[in-house]
Amino acid sequence: MRVNETASKSAAAVERARAAGRKALIAYLPAGYPDKQTSIDAAIAAARNGADIIEIGIPYSDPVMDGAVIQAATTQALANGFHVADVFDIVAAVTTATDAAVLVMTYWNPVLRMGVDDFSRRLAGAGGAGLITPDLIPDEAAEWFAASDKYGLDRVFLVAPSSTPERVAMTVEATRGFVYAVSIMGVTGARAKVSSAAEAVVAAAHAAAAPRVCVGLGVSRPEHVREIAAYADGVIVGTALVAALRDGGVPAVGALTAELAGGFDQVGAGR
Amino acid sequence: MDAFLAGGAGARSLRHAPGPYFGSYGGRWMPESLIAALDELEDTFEKAKADPEFLAEIAELNKNYSGRPSLLTEAKRFAGHAGGVRIFLKREDLNHTGSHKINNVLGQALLARRMGKTRLIAETGAGQHGVASATAAALLGMECVVYMGAEDCRRQALNVARMQLLGATVVPVTNGSQTLKDAINDALRDWVANVDTTHYVLGTAAGAHPFPAMVRFFHEVIGEEAREQILAQTGRLPDAVCACIGGGSNAIGIFHGFLDDASVQIFGFEAGGDGVETGRHAATITLGRPGVLHGARSYLMQDEDGQTIESHSISAGLDYPGVGPEHSYLHDIGRVTYEPITDAEAMDAFRLLCRTEGIIPAIESSHALAGAIKVGRRLAEGVGDPRELIVIVNLSGRGDKDVETAADWFGMLDEDGNVRGTTLSTRTAKGAGTRPSAQYAQTEETQA
Numbered sequence: 001m002r003v004n005e006t007a008s009k010s011a012a013a014v015e016r017a018r019a020a021g022r023k024a025l026i027a028y029l030p031a032g033y034p035d036k037q038t039s040i041d042a043a044i045a046a047a048r049n050g051a052d053i054i055e056i057g058i059p060y061s062d063p064v065m066d067g068a069v070i071q072a073a074t075t076q077a078l079a080n081g082f083h084v085a086d087v088f089d090i091v092a093a094v095t096t097a098t099d100a101a102v103l104v105m106t107y108w109n110p111v112l113r114m115g116v117d118d119f120s121r122r123l124a125g126a127g128g129a130g131l132i133t134p135d136l137i138p139d140e141a142a143e144w145f146a147a148s149d150k151y152g153l154d155r156v157f158l159v160a161p162s163s164t165p166e167r168v169a170m171t172v173e174a175t176r177g178f179v180y181a182v183s184i185m186g187v188t189g190a191r192a193k194v195s196s197a198a199e200a201v202v203a204a205a206h207a208a209a210a211p212r213v214c215v216g217l218g219v220s221r222p223e224h225v226r227e228i229a230a231y232a233d234g235v236i237v238g239t240a241l242v243a244a245l246r247d248g249g250v251p252a253v254g255a256l257t258a259e260l261a262g263g264f265d266q267v268g269a270g271r
Numbered sequence: 272m273d274a275f276l277a278g279g280a281g282a283r284s285l286r287h288a289p290g291p292y293f294g295s296y297g298g299r300w301m302p303e304s305l306i307a308a309l310d311e312l313e314d315t316f317e318k319a320k321a322d323p324e325f326l327a328e329i330a331e332l333n334k335n336y337s338g339r340p341s342l343l344t345e346a347k348r349f350a351g352h353a354g355g356v357r358i359f360l361k362r363e364d365l366n367h368t369g370s371h372k373i374n375n376v377l378g379q380a381l382l383a384r385r386m387g388k389t390r391l392i393a394e395t396g397a398g399q400h401g402v403a404s405a406t407a408a409a410l411l412g413m414e415c416v417v418y419m420g421a422e423d424c425r426r427q428a429l430n431v432a433r434m435q436l437l438g439a440t441v442v443p444v445t446n447g448s449q450t451l452k453d454a455i456n457d458a459l460r461d462w463v464a465n466v467d468t469t470h471y472v473l474g475t476a477a478g479a480h481p482f483p484a485m486v487r488f489f490h491e492v493i494g495e496e497a498r499e500q501i502l503a504q505t506g507r508l509p510d511a512v513c514a515c516i517g518g519g520s521n522a523i524g525i526f527h528g529f530l531d532d533a534s535v536q537i538f539g540f541e542a543g544g545d546g547v548e549t550g551r552h553a554a555t556i557t558l559g560r561p562g563v564l565h566g567a568r569s570y571l572m573q574d575e576d577g578q579t580i581e582s583h584s585i586s587a588g589l590d591y592p593g594v595g596p597e598h599s600y601l602h603d604i605g606r607v608t609y610e611p612i613t614d615a616e617a618m619d620a621f622r623l624l625c626r627t628e629g630i631i632p633a634i635e636s637s638h639a640l641a642g643a644i645k646v647g648r649r650l651a652e653g654v655g656d657p658r659e660l661i662v663i664v665n666l667s668g669r670g671d672k673d674v675e676t677a678a679d680w681f682g683m684l685d686e687d688g689n690v691r692g693t694t695l696s697t698r699t700a701k702g703a704g705t706r707p708s709a710q711y712a713q714t715e716e717t718q719a
Contacts, residue, residue: 060577060578061447061578062453062564062565064302064456065302065460065463067460084576084577108300109562109563109564109573109577110577113562113573113575113576114576134302135302135563136300137299137300139298140300157303158303160304160306160307161304162306162308171303182303185304185463185466186460186463186464
């Protein structure tokens with residue numbers, strides 16, 4: 001099912017970073033936090049300061065994979081009037097203003113509610129690269145396979161430290177763009193150290209012939225970026241950027257992204 | 272689509288649907304991180320189910336610890352208000368810990384032990400499942416952490432104390448609506464971080480496979496006993512079976528006994544709150560539409576964006592915007608009829624059972640009683656002798672935990688929260704803080 005590899009926007013972004021002698025930096029920010037325009041500005045600031053891929057999260061009432069910081073932000077976005085359809089405007093604004101590939105991260109029910117085909121068509125129309133789906137496993141994704149093929153969207157599935165070799169192989173096969181390696185058994189949130197499990201998860205996905213594997217959960221500092229860049233194809237940062245947006249607004253998101261991107265330089269790879 | 276509706280000799284049994292799918296419902300809409308744990312649980316459960324030693328262990332605990340079989344009691348005076356049909360109560364209220372919840376919890380705790388897990392976590396709404404989980408953990412020497420919405424902690428403070436007395440840690444959940452669905456979210460977050468040592472004892476027949484089929488399995492004893500008892504007492508099957516539906520575990524347990532008996536009408540009563548027309552209710556099947564929440568595809572109370580709508584019910588145990596996937600299937604194929612019961616109807620039935628039978632029911636179960644009154648009257652219409660009709664109601668729990676809510680509802684409290692004519696306040700703990708371990712007092716501060 002790995003059709004149109006070349007058409008994958010997020011794969012292209014990871015490969016551009018690789019060609020530049022570094023790894024991809026992927027920045028997560030919630031849609032509509034603290035409001036729609038600021039979330040657009042923050043994503044643009046991240047893209048202009050070194051993020052190769054922007055991950056726009058759809059605020060959801062029951063975010064079981066998220067820790068306290070992202071929960072608080074998405075709850076506020078909902079309270080401030082965010083609607084799911086706003087995400088297409090945000091994706092369009094960021095893709096127009098930057099070269100970054102823009103993925104949407106969403107729990108599955110908002111997509112189901114709109115209709116998987118409708119959602120996919122509108123996302124593709126907005127210039128989006130595809131979806132990261134934290135509570136959709138390939139086993140349940142028949143509708144999403146059909147819609148993502150129809151509209152040429154990336155399917156970023158997750159692999160975890162607990163995934164068996166069989167499940168890693170099945171998930172790698174189902175994925176288009178890159179495989180999201182969950183670094184730790186837990187929810188999103190900044191942690192002092194990157195889990196030692198992360199490298200093994202990446203190795204398992206690479207062993208299953210995944211061309212691109214990026215690591216997320218618990219990544220918040222340039223030294224984490226440096227550490228992960230040694231074995232993975234990309235690094236995903238979420239909570240730290242959300243906290244920066246909360247505490248310092250858009251400039252803080254730009255500054256932190258630049259600092260995190262500096263983590264690649266420390267590997268000596270240059271920019 | 273379904274052989275049952277087609278009828279005939281080829282009709283397949285509805286009683287043992289194995290999952291993961293019930294029609295188009297069920298499945299595993301879960302983070303990949305938890306799939307290995309669900310696989311391990313499914314494997315352990317399937318082996319245990321076929322293991323005579325495990326089944327004997329369950330049977331022994333049911334008999335000598337929970338007090339099964341629970342009675343089937345004819346409610347003769349109550350029946351006078353239900354069109355004169357004969358009403359029988361399946362007395363799950365008489366189980367150890369006061370509700371049906373113990374059936375499932377003992378089963379899952381034994382499975383946890385088989386998997387080598389030493390820590391149980393649970394969510395609770397009314398507190399009954401939390402108390403049952405804390406009980407099983409104490410019995411088997413396991414650690415227990417119970418997630419409970421902060422709003423529910425206030426509504427069911429006595430059950431918080433019960434869980435603590437049993438050695439469990441109660442974590443008040445302050446996210447979202449601070450009720451059952453948010454407690455499940457936090458329990459899932461705990462589980463994903465501690466899955467090596469921890470089993471998540473989901474309290475209802477919902478969630479990702481294998482939970483719906485597994486929780487039903489442990490509650491099937493309710494329906495099997497009820498069927499045997501009604502045959503022994505009356506010589507025939509009932510005309511109708513009634514149960515309340517939150518997630519739907521007590522209901523699926525008693526329904527199991529009668530699903531293949533085409534002559535038995537089956538009714539599930541959802542929490543209608545202030546009335547389904549007000550928007551303040553928990554009538555998931557009546558007004559929801561299919562979606563995914565907490566691991567299963569099922570009917571769901573959701574808005575146009577797919578965000579979960581907060582449910583409302585006087586009953587903490589029914590205050591859940593989702594429902595077990597097997598119920599969604601039984602609704603779609605028309606085998607079970609689901610109807611809403613308002614808070615007011617439930618509380619009328621609550622008082623009626625107290626005064627006609629000397630039994631204080633849980634407010635959850637009072638929804639089934641109110642439904643049985645309606646069903647009895649409907650069945651009795653145009654029938655010469657309504658006493659030829661039989662209705663079984665699953666009395667899923669006792670109402671001790673609901674005394675404060677009921678006293679407030681019936682205007683038995685003065686403005687200080689004292690029971691009228693006394694200084695017995697339901698709000699201020701007498702002698703609070705006189706003991707060094709005033710743990711709940713600390714918990715309340717944390718919530719603030």
